[in-house]
Every structure is written in C-alpha cells, then in structure tokens.
Amino acid sequence: MLDRVLTRHPQVALRPEPFGALAYHYDNRKLIFLRHPDLLTVVQSLDGRRTVAEALDVAGVASSRRPSFLAALQSLLDSEMLGEPALTR
Amino acid sequence: MEEPTASSESIAAIAATSDDEDELIEELLVEEISIDGMCGVY
Amino acid sequence: MNQPSLVDDLKSGLDAPICLTWELTYACNLQCVHCLSSSGRRDPDELTSAEAFGVLDELASMQVFYVNIGGGEPMIRKDFFDIVDHAVERGIGVKFSTNGAYLTPERAQRLAATPYLDVQISLDGLDAATNDPVRGKGSYAIARRAMDNLADAGFGPFKISIVVTRHNVGQLDGFKALADRYGATLRVTRLRPSGRGADSWHELHPTSVQQREIYRWLLEHGADVLTGDSFFHLNALGEQPLPGLNMCGAGRVVCLIDPIGDVYACPFVIHDEFKAGSVRDAGGFSGVWRNSHTFRELRRPQSAGACASCGQFDACQGGCMAAKYFTGLPLDGPDPECVNGHGEPALKVAGPHPIMAVDHSRAVPILLSRR
Numbered sequence: 039m040l041d042r043v044l045t046r047h048p049q050v051a052l053r054p055e056p057f058g059a060l061a062y063h064y065d066n067r068k069l070i071f072l073r074h075p076d077l078l079t080v081v082q083s084l085d086g087r088r089t090v091a092e093a094l095d096v097a098g099v100a101s102s103r104r105p106s107f108l109a110a111l112q113s114l115l116d117s118e119m120l121g122e123p124a125l126t127r
Numbered sequence: 128m129e130e131p132t133a134s135s136e137s138i139a140a141i142a143a144t145s146d147d148e149d150e151l152i153e154e155l156l157v158e159e160i161s162i163d164g165m166c167g168v169y
Numbered sequence: 170m171n172q173p174s175l176v177d178d179l180k181s182g183l184d185a186p187i188c189l190t191w192e193l194t195y196a197c198n199l200q201c202v203h204c205l206s207s208s209g210r211r212d213p214d215e216l217t218s219a220e221a222f223g224v225l226d227e228l229a230s231m232q233v234f235y236v237n238i239g240g241g242e243p244m245i246r247k248d249f250f251d252i253v254d255h256a257v258e259r260g261i262g263v264k265f266s267t268n269g270a271y272l273t274p275e276r277a278q279r280l281a282a283t284p285y286l287d288v289q290i291s292l293d294g295l296d297a298a299t300n301d302p303v304r305g306k307g308s309y310a311i312a313r314r315a316m317d318n319l320a321d322a323g324f325g326p327f328k329i330s331i332v333v334t335r336h337n338v339g340q341l342d343g344f345k346a347l348a349d350r351y352g353a354t355l356r357v358t359r360l361r362p363s364g365r366g367a368d369s370w371h372e373l374h375p376t377s378v379q380q381r382e383i384y385r386w387l388l389e390h391g392a393d394v395l396t397g398d399s400f401f402h403l404n405a406l407g408e409q410p411l412p413g414l415n416m417c418g419a420g421r422v423v424c425l426i427d428p429i430g431d432v433y434a435c436p437f438v439i440h441d442e443f444k445a446g447s448v449r450d451a452g453g454f455s456g457v458w459r460n461s462h463t464f465r466e467l468r469r470p471q472s473a474g475a476c477a478s479c480g481q482f483d484a485c486q487g488g489c490m491a492a493k494y495f496t497g498l499p500l501d502g503p504d505p506e507c508v509n510g511h512g513e514p515a516l517k518v519a520g521p522h523p524i525m526a527v528d529h530s531r532a533v534p535i536l537l538s539r540r
Contacts, residue, residue, distance in 0.1 A: 053232040062234040110156035164413045165398040167190035169237040169264040169289040
C-alpha cells in the first residue's frame with residue numbers, strides 16, 4: 039500500500055467539513071465521511087504522482103496513526119473513491 | 128455484491144501491534160453512509 | 170479515544186447540505202388527498218428560469234452534491250429540462266419525483282440520455298381501486314405507463330415511492346414484487362399530517378396494529394428498501410433498530426427550497442414556524458443555510474422534554490416534528506403515533522392544529538371515495 043501511487047476517481051466530489059470531509063461518488067452514488075482533516079489532506083495529496091507514503095508525509099501523519107490511515111485508504115479504494123491513475127496523463 | 132443501502136459501514140482499524148515504542152492510535156477514519164431513505168430525498 | 174459519532178457530526182450541521190429538496194412548482198395535474206405541499210395551482214411568484222439557474226449556480230459553489238426535484242408536478246414547468254441540464258452541467262446530480270403524467274416515451278429517452286439523473290414515480294396502491302381514491306382517477310394507470318416508458322427507454326433502475334396508509338399496508342409485499350419486476354428500488358415513506366394531509370390524516374394514517382406490521386416488514390426488507398429514516402419513531406417497538414440513519418435531517422443534512430424560493434427545514438413543514446429564509450434574501454441560499462435562526466435552533470442538541478420519563482427516547486427520538494406540529498402537539502413531547510401509546514392522551518388535550526397558510530389547492534377537491 040505504502041508504495042502505491044493513487045488518485046481520486048474523476049467522478050468523486052470532495053467537500054471539506056469541520057470534522058474532515060464528505061466524499062460523493064457520482065457514478066456509484068456512494069457517500070463517505072472522512073472523519074479527520076488529516077485524512078482529507080492525505081486524499082488531496084494523492085494526485086496520481088505521489089505514493090501513499092509521500093502523501094502521509096505531506097499530511098504529517100505520525101507513525102502511530104498510519105495503520106488506521108492505511109485501513110482508511112484501503113476502504114476508499116474498495117468504494118472506488120480512489121484508484122490507479124490513468125495510464126495516459 | 129449488494130451493499131445494504133441504509134446501514135453505515137464501519138471500517139475496522141488495523142489491530143494494534145507495534146514494533147516501535149509508540150502506542151498505536153486506532154481511529155475510525157472512513158464511514159460510508161446512505162441518506163437515500165431520508166425524507167425529501169428522491 | 171472520544172470521537173463523536175457520525176450522527177452527532179451530522180446533527181450539528183454541515184457547511185452545506187448533502188442534498189436538498191427543491192419543489193419547482195406548486196402547479197400539479199393531480200390533487201392527491203394527502204399532498205404535503207397542498208399543490209394544484211401555480212404560484213404567481215414562482216422563481217423564474219434565471220432565478221432557478223442562479224440557485225443552481227450557488228448550490229454548485231457550495232458543492233451541494235445533488236438536488237431532489239419535486240413539486241407539485243415538476244415536469245409541468247416549461248423549463249424543466251433546462252433546469253435539469255443546467256444542474257448536470259454544474260456538476261450537481263439530479264433526482265426527481267414525478268406522478269408520471271408528462272413522462273412520455275420521448276421524454277423517457279431524453280432522461281435516459283442524461284447523466285447523473287435518477288427518477289422516482291409516486292404510487293400509493295397496487296391497483297386503481299387502492300391508489301386512485303388517494304391520488305385521483307386515472308393516476309394509477311398514469312404511473313404504470315410512466316414506468317413502462319422508462320423501462321422501454323432503457324432508463325435503468327428507477328424508484329417507486331409509496332406513502333404508507335391504512336389502505337395499502339397489506340400491499341407492501343406486492344409493492345416490493347412490482348419494484349422487482351421493473352428492476353426498480355422501492356421507497357416506503359411515512360404519511361405526515363402536512364398540507365392536505367392534515368385533513369385526511371385521521372382516516373389514512375396506519376393504526377397502531379398496522380404500525381407493528383410495518384416495523385416487522387421493514388426489519389425483514391429494509392435493507393433492500395429505502396425508508397428507515399422516515400420511520401424511526403417505530404424503533405421503540407423493538408431491540409433492533411430499523412436499517413438507516415434513523416435521524417431527522419431537516420435543517421442539518423437537507424432542507425427544502427419551495428417554488429417561490431422560500432427555504433424550510435423540510436418538505437413536511439411548509440409553515441412560518443419552520444421557515445428559515447428565502448433564496449431571494451441578500452445572503453442567498455448559503456446565508457440562510459449557515460446563519461438562519463431556524464436552522465441554528467435545529468442544530469442544537471435536542472432534549473427529551475416530556476419524553477424523558479419514557480426510556481425509549483434514544484430509540485425513537487420523540488418521532489417526527491412535522492407529525493407533532495400539524496396535529497397540534499408540542500415539539501418536546503410524544504409523536505402522535507408514539508408506539509408506546511403516549512400520543513393518544515396528548516392528542517386529546519391538544520389545541521387546534523396549525524394550518525399551512527400556503528395553500529395552492531385547486532378549488533374543486535377530489536374527495537376520498539370508498540368502494
């Protein structure tokens with residue numbers, strides 16, 4: 039997971055909120071809460087060029103919190119909020 | 128696979144085992160919800 | 170680690186609604202006896218096309234994810250498709266609710282070709298005998314034809330929305346089967362004594378025995394059916410909560426914009442008591458959502474009030490504010506359909522119930538006729 043380069047699905051809207059953010063996927067209609075502002079920063083940093091590890095560094099996520107963040111990113115992958123960048127960019 | 132449309136899905140944090148001295152902090156960071164059943168939502 | 174629950178985060182209010190209900194017009198070709206908006210005649214002060222586009226532009230800047238368009242009958246508006254297209258172009262999804270009268274095969278094809286658009290057809294009975302006394306002569310056939318038009322156009326899954334009444338509780342399995350035949354999703358919603366519903370409430374609302382049937386049916390089917398958030402007052406019936414968020418989102422997660430641009434907490438409380446402002450105010454919709462007194466009040470933690478001694482408040486949350494308000498009950502007390510029976514004595518001593526001042530019903534009402 040840490041070495042993967044990921045990006046937000048183009049049909050996902052991400053909206054900051056006091057508790058973190060809301061994400062809505064226009065294709066599969068899923069609505070997801072991001073429960074911490076740091077996770078929003080990580081997701082915003084996943085621009086299709088950075089690895090997960092680099093995005094966690096950008097957000098300054100301490101190592102004690104990283105397993106929770108990795109689980110969160112996995113579930114965002116499962117719901118297609120995140121994915122592999124397109125081959126052509 | 129069909130998702131239940133109405134329940135919130137909790138994503139369990141990874142079980143805490145640490146090979147350094149920092150205690151692992153478990154946070155539930157992502158929750159999927161559905162408001163499709165809410166009044167006024169079509 | 171003390172993290173507030175997700176529902177707590179939702180109840181204290183969001184920077185923008187996740188979505189909202191937008192009644193495009195009070196005009197309607199039907200006169201359903203329970204119409205929550207007392208629709209029928211167009212209001213002369215209806216938002217213009219330009220104003221409607223302006224609302225959508227503002228919603229886009231707030232990143233509202235989608236709008237739930239209704240009415241009256243939204244397809245009556247001549248600019249209906251212009252409004253839909255404008256929303257989609259701005260990145261706002263569209264879900265809309267219709268009685269189907271204007272859903273011709275050509276329009277069904279146009280809808281099928283529109284991205285990020287969902288359709289819901291209203292129906293209250295499995296046959297004309299059950300449906301038409303509530304929704305009007307010919308309305309069952311109209312709805313079924315609209316569903317067939319959507320199916321023929323390859324629209325894909327649509328929704329069928331029923332309001333549960335005393336007369337259709339026994340048809341829930343049949344509604345599910347109907348939805349399954351079309352590959353549609355069933356929505357089951359609670360009747361509220363709002364709009365014209367205030368007059369038909371006492372004849373139409375489910376009996377307490379039927380409420381138990383509804384609860385059991387929803388426990389069994391609720392994962393495949395949209396509804397839980399409309400029936401959370403039933404949660405006091407058992408240990409297991411109904412599927413869904415089981416919270417009132419009015420003024421917190423969602424709200425209503427009415428055909429003349431007035432903003433209310435939800436479609437069931439079109440009354441000054443729950444009016445938050447207007448999109449025509451200086452601060453626009455965002456000013457109303459963020460700063461209105463009405464919404465600030467709703468976002469404060471709600472206390473159990475008279476329900477504190479019951480012990481079930483955590484499960485039922487005191488029920489629905491619209492159901493209480495329009496039966497003349499205090500908002501900090503039991504729901505009129507309280508499953509523990511606290512509603513009945515409260516109704517006996519209730520004062521006259523408030524009347525929705527906004528009434529666009531056409532002069533000749535369609536009366537309930539029993540066979």
